Amino acid sequence: MIAAAKPDLIADLASGALTEALADIAEDAARVILPYWRTGTVATTKADHSPVTLADQEAEALILSRLKDLYPDVQAVAEEAVADGGAPAITGDWFWLIDPLDGTRGFVAGKESFTVNIALVRGEAVVAGVVTAPATSTTWRSGPHPDGGAFRRRFGEGWQPIKVRDRPANPIAVMSHSLTDDEARRLASRYGCMDWQGTDSSLKFCLIAEGRYDAYPRTGPTSEWDTAAGQAVLEAAGGRVMAEDGTPFRYGKPGFLNGGFVAVGG
Template sequence: MSKRLTADLASGALTEALADIAEDAARVILPYWRNGVVAETKSDDSPVTKADREAEALILERLEARYPGVQTVAEEAVAADGAPAEAAEWFWLIDPLDGTRGFIEGRESYTVNIALVHKGAVVAGVVTAPATATTWRSGAPGAGASRRRFGESWQAIKVRNRPASPMAVMSHSMTDVEAERLASRHGCVQWQGTDSSLKFCLIAEGRFDAYPRTGPTSEWDTAAGQAVLEAAGGRVMAEDGQPLRYGKPRFGNGGFVALGG
């Protein structure tokens, strides 16, 4: 593996670079938002747009230029060509536009996600919300998490101590009955729905306390958000109670819960 990758990971320069790439991808996406973008349907019945594909092309080109030779597992490339047979020791997980359905409907909570995985553990990640011009990132190991508005300085974020009345943030795809059941299972008396990996970031900055998920997701949906949340002091646990891992068969997740303080 390149010395630049490991040196940048150790110094925090890696997620600085990933943030710049994700924000440039956001600038590719924004002209399509609320502008009559046409969606196609992929084989798994999920939608895809030109914005997804163009953002992913930019991300892949920029990653290869800066860190050549690292395996990439990116949503649209996997949809077109299939997933790699197995994960490398180091690999990128990329979702160029998470929350495409909400994006098509004009909602704000869609994101760009880039994460780095080493031996099954997510070690760095960046999440960008184009609609609000906001980026979250993990820093150097042990340096915490931070957030910035485009063009502004980074501000440190962390999870909050669990309050007396914890709040859950849930997927919009869930029914109210299922959301209430899951929220109460994790001690939350209130819940709110939103799209995309933004849920991890809202917990990381101390606005919510739990995000439980039972339905299937892909690893590129969760890796970057998990990196940010863990750096901010939170946890993402699989159904066996262990940290959610990556490089699983077909790069798919089972159930998990993301927790704050």
């Protein structure tokens, strides 16, 4: 019996095969999560006071196992592992950022806006990412790196290309539900948006990527695994994510903690 060839990370990144594989993994993680949704799942509280459920933990275990099988030499930084054991030191040029269930509070409340996120970082730059929304059976991914565009599919269907829209005369922001109406209005207007819509999780990046909204400003704290996959999708679709000083949004920061940022479309 001839052993199967080992996947080549750089070649797979360039061809798009890497994010095809990540999409399959994220969708399998979604199938682990969905049996817990709207079934009275109870969350426990982590040391940082954020919630965690069995769905988070089981989805992360699946993702880590599958990534290890495909690309065993790439370090993984995953939300629940960090919560249990602390933030690791990055030891190579490449690493994964994994949030197995972004939007756990909404998930426990029975809302639809929770996601599975897997991203690949090289140095300080996110180079590939996949976001899956289990409740709507939808996945977004970046394509061949660096200029292969972005794509969306419903589970079991073919990929459709997506791109940001040109900035309209009346741009609309998509914002975190954690903001008050007054806070959201002030923050949206800072980026030229008089109207805004609230939603949770990394879906905000994907909704800009497919041309439904124009900006996502954020001042509150997030972790790198909350943003990396969505940033990869948005940038592949023609958008940008910038730190508050206007510089590109980078990764591998101390504690994997983000400062403020804004994600924008065309």
